[in-house]
Amino acid sequence: MPTLALSFIIKADLINPCLTFMAKPKHTQAHLSRTVPKNQSEFFKKRTRDSMEYYMGAKLIEVGVNPKNTIYRWTSEIKGDQEVITVSAYWGESRQRLEPGE
Helix, strand or coil: CCCCCCCEEEEECCCCCCEEEEECCCCCEEEEEEEEECCCCHHHHHHHHHHHHHHHHHHHHHCCCCHHHCEEEEEEEEECCEEEEEEEEECHHHHHHHHHHC
């Protein structure tokens, strides 16, 4: 069973010297980009995308997010002779905002 870690911001109030604890908002999306040569073969681009998806899934597991409950989106942008490939993962509230538009 995954453990739950809470992060708190400690804010010192100069007028009232007591400490205030505010819970940090939870992240509900992550993005990972890689740059490859534009003229690289589709085989190598697909291999890059597959390794990025594997790495993203491993990182999601690390932070306690089930990768199977996640929506993935890919974008590709040409910049000169390079192609920037980005995978985005959405879960929780971000996933709920995406789903009605599908």
